[in-house]
Each structure stands twice: as C-alpha cells, then as structure tokens.
Amino acid sequence: MQGTDVQGMEPPSKRAIAKATAIALACALVILFTAVLPAEYGIDPLKTGKALGLTDLSNASASKQAPAGVAAAAPVQTGVYTAQPGLYKVDTEDLSLLPGDGVEIKYHMQKGAGMVYAWKATGNVRFEFHGEPDQKPNKDYYESYELDDKVGKDHSYGSFTAPTTGIHGWFWENKGSKEVQIHLTTAGFYDSAKMFAGDAPEDLPVEAVK
Numbered sequence: 368m369q370g371t372d373v374q375g376m377e378p379p380s381k382r383a384i385a386k387a388t389a390i391a392l393a394c395a396l397v398i399l400f401t402a403v404l405p406a407e408y409g410i411d412p413l414k415t416g417k418a419l420g421l422t423d424l425s426n427a428s429a430s431k432q433a434p435a436g437v438a439a440a441a442p443v444q445t446g447v448y449t450a451q452p453g454l455y456k457v458d459t460e461d462l463s464l465l466p467g468d469g470v471e472i473k474y475h476m477q478k479g480a481g482m483v484y485a486w487k488a489t490g491n492v493r494f495e496f497h498g499e500p501d502q503k504p505n506k507d508y509y510e511s512y513e514l515d516d517k518v519g520k521d522h523s524y525g526s527f528t529a530p531t532t533g534i535h536g537w538f539w540e541n542k543g544s545k546e547v548q549i550h551l552t553t554a555g556f557y558d559s560a561k562m563f564a565g566d567a568p569e570d571l572p573v574e575a576v577k
Contacts, residue, residue, distance in 0.1 A: 442479035451556050454575040462549040464541035470564045473536030474557035476529040482555025483526045490547045491519035498535035
C-alpha cells in the first residue's frame with residue numbers, strides 16, 4: 368500500500384483561506400436572513416420568509432409558549448397590532464379625597480390587553496400606578512409602573528399594555544391640607560373594575576363602547 372507524502376503537500380495560501388472564509392460567511396448571512404430570522408423570530412427583512420411560509424412557523428412557536436392558565440380569548444399580537452376578542456370598555460370615575468384619605472381603582476386585564484387613560488386632580492396627589500398578577504409568587508407581590516410618593520402630581524395621561532393577567536390601576540393619596548377632586552377616564556380591553564377605599568373592594572360597573 369503506497370503512502371501519501373504529507374511533507375510534499377503545499378498548505379493553502381492565505382488568499383485561498385480568505386476567499387473560502389468570505390464565501391462561508393456570505394452563505395451564512397443568506398441563510399440567516401432568508402430562513403432563520405423569519406422562522407425563529409418572525410423577522411423578515413427580505414420578505415423571503417413570507418414567500419416560503421416560514422413566518423407561520425414563528426407565529427406557531429410563539430403561541431405554544433403562552434403561559435399556562437391564560438384564557439383562549441387572550442389578546443394575540445400580530446405585527447404592529449393586537450387582535451382582541453371583543454369590544455373595548457369605557458369608564459369614568461369622579462373621586463373626592465379629604466386630607467389624609469387614599470383610594471385605589473384597578474381594572475382586570477388579560478396579558479397583552481391595552482388601555483388608554485387620563486386622570487386630572489384639583490391639587491397634587493401622591494400616587495402609584497401598579498398591578499397585581501392573578502398568579503402571584505407571594506401574597507405581597509405587585510408590579511410598579513409609575514410612582515410619585517414625594518411631591519405628587521395633579522394629572523397623568525398615557526397608554527398601557529398589561530404585562531400580566533391581573534388587576535392594574537392607581538392608588539392616590541391626599542397628603543395636602545385641602546380636599547382634592549380626581550376625575551379619571553379610561554378606555555381599554557378590561558373586563559371588570561374595582562375600587563378599594565375601605566375594608567372590602569367595591570365592584571364598579573364598566574360598559575362596552577357603543
């Protein structure tokens with residue numbers, strides 16, 4: 368059996384190695400943008416994923432990863448919009464806080480549901496915008512979104528997307544020396560509302576938009 372003269376073989380030149388590396392990198396980039404990103408992450412800059420049906424794989428994967436316990440009619444995010452199972456609700460509340468009083472209003476929302484809101488007060492009130500998931504790791508757990516417990520504010524306007532399924536809303540407290548009136552308006556995909564101002568929460572009626 369005749370052996371191979373290894374010492375007589377010439378190693379590839381640097382130019383050949385660089386060329387082979389460049390070709391491999393180009394192939395990897397093509398596969399990344401045409402197949403991997405559309406299929407795994409729904410990112411389709413070249414529109415090849417849509418043409419090949421790869422973006423459907425990304426949507427299917429995302430739906431399988433939904434947390435247990437979420438209702439079948441939960442919001443479904445698709446691109447730049449989020450599909451909802453029904454009409455949105457509207458609610459308006461007028462509150463009166465004497466010096467030292469506090470009140471809390473929260474809306475029950477599914478994870479991914481949206482809400483727009485505006486509240487105005489006749490004076491500064493200390494407040495926190497926060498939420499409590501239905502499935503809490505412990506009884507004292509909550510999520511804080513906006514907090515001003517020092518000076519306070521007399522208004523806040525914005526939009527909100529629920530990070531968890533649960534109750535989300537505001538706690539206001541009047542630390543001043545005069546009575547303060549608060550006017551709250553919300554519109555969103557919530558299914559119920561409660562006011563906490565004493566020992567037991569009070570159900571607030573909410574109506575679907577007409």
